[in-house]
Amino acid sequence: MVQIPVKKSFIESSETGFARKRDNFLDKAPQLVADGVLPKEATENLIQLLQGDKSRYEQKNMDQQTAHDSRIIFTQGHPPVEKALRGYKKLIDDMPSISPETQLDLGLVNETKNESTNNKKPDLKVKEVGGIPHISFTKYPLNGIILFGKINDGEYDFQTTVKTSGFNDTRPRKNPKLTEIREYYAYYIHNGVKVGKQSEIVRVVLSPIE
Numbered sequence: 001m002v003q004i005p006v007k008k009s010f011i012e013s014s015e016t017g018f019a020r021k022r023d024n025f026l027d028k029a030p031q032l033v034a035d036g037v038l039p040k041e042a043t044e045n046l047i048q049l050l051q052g053d054k055s056r057y058e059q060k061n062m063d064q065q066t067a068h069d070s071r072i073i074f075t076q077g078h079p080p081v082e083k084a085l086r087g088y089k090k091l092i093d094d095m096p097s098i099s100p101e102t103q104l105d106l107g108l109v110n111e112t113k114n115e116s117t118n119n120k121k122p123d124l125k126v127k128e129v130g131g132i133p134h135i136s137f138t139k140y141p142l143n144g145i146i147l148f149g150k151i152n153d154g155e156y157d158f159q160t161t162v163k164t165s166g167f168n169d170t171r172p173r174k175n176p177k178l179t180e181i182r183e184y185y186a187y188y189i190h191n192g193v194k195v196g197k198q199s200e201i202v203r204v205v206l207s208p209i210e
Helices: 015-034 040-093 100-105
Strands: 125-129 132-136 144-151 158-162 166-168 180-190 193-195 202-206
Touching (some): 040 100, 125 202, 132 180
Antiparallel strands (some): 125 132, 132 166, 144 158, 180 202
């Protein structure tokens, strides 16, 4: 076997690797300066730079932890606020004295907008779950998809309408003892009509059944 030497820089590319080597230098270099082993001025200048780097690194980690904790606090506290806002809207919806103009001015009106379906295509995903292909996609705001499928090198001879956001392809295997490849693509449907563009083709490899 031929071995090729590959030179790796002593400066670590990862933050944790650099921090480990930096802290090791800061721990040992001062004593080596005191012992006259390392050059005093150059080493002390480098120590000063490394200490500044360490302070910034630690501050960055503290800021990230604070941001993470703040995000958790926000995400846990936000749903009750949304619930209260929905309840408040329902309350004033039932009050004849509150005009639609006032609700609109307060931003308490559901908005309806028209979206073109011309460029929409399903974001199909497929994975094997218990030996069965499970296809998922984002349904909203359309009604579902027309799903097409094929097995191995065959034709796309399978077609079904899916009105939920997931589908299990429970068709039997061609040969349970062999690996089987299933491929799928789809179009969105809206009010029973095919709309938009074809999805990307997705595939799943089914392992043989013992």
